[in-house]
């Protein structure tokens with residue numbers, strides 16, 4: 001969604017842009033190119049291999065960027081408050097992460113059950129799949145994977161690991177495939193299970209909530225935040241954040257009772273109400289983009 005991101009963030013010379021999920025550096029390069037000759041880019045990724053790849057790709061722009069290996073939830077720890085014109089968070093996994101079997105993200109190729117974006121962390125997918133209790137496993141599959149057969153799959157995983165430890169992506173994918181044969185369906189039956197385990201290993205929901213708050217704090221008034229999500233759980237977090245920060249009132253608890261509202265300052269506005277989807281051509285060229293949803297918000301300019 002390159003064109004759509006550039007349209008949303010409107011990079012221009014002299015501005016300061018942030019790519020919190022720099023990956024291979026594709027969006028970052030486009031932001032630097034479009035803000036030539038003197039736009040600045042801060043980039044981060046929790047994956048050391050991504051930081052290295054992005055550094056190589058951005059070498060021609062030396063002197064115009066700073067990249068750190070960091071979680072985007074920490075953006076406000078190293079970037080000045082109210083100082084940036086645009087922030088991009090392009091969530092999910094990168095193609096190199098999926099394509100390298102040894103990273104353990106893919107059910108298409110056999111590799112260790114790993115799934116750590118930051119390999120300095122010790123918790124792996126194998127630790128979770130072999131260590132969590134059945135009900136906790138079912139809760140994760142249901143909440144983070146929206147897997148309709150969460151309880152059945154959790155029970156089967158626990159039964160299987162009593163026979164032998166699950167060590168590889170292939171073992172987990174084949175187990176789920178035995179329980180829910182594909183019958184010609186396009187989507188692999190283990191898609192949701194892998195998504196849920198990955199989100200848990202990488203603490204993705206909490207990172208996203210803190211990352212959105214950090215992004216809002218480093219934006220200038222009038223600066224924009226673009227998020228690309230790949231499943232409804234992530235998109236719900238972005239929508240809830242946008243809804244809360246674009247209201248000019250707060251309320252206690254989970255029910256909005258108009259009589260009990262407390263006024264507050266609105267912090268952002270939606271640039272458009274509906275999420276932007278990738279074009280049919282993009283999905284045809286890159287099927288992984290099919291579930292992408294781009295949302296754009298703008299930090300409110302205050303009247304002096």
Ligand SMILES: C[S@@+](CC[C@H](N)C(=O)[O-])C[C@H]1O[C@@H](n2cnc3c(N)ncnc32)[C@H](O)[C@@H]1O
Pocket residue numbers: 020021022023024025026027028044045046047050070071072073090091092093094095117207208211
């Ligand atoms: C879809 S890829 C980004 C691709 C990138 N936009 C490009 O143009 O190449 C997502 C990247 O976000 C990184 N990531 C995911 N969650 C993160 C987090 N909480 N903090 C920092 N990086 C994160 C992943 O490691 C991965 O490299």
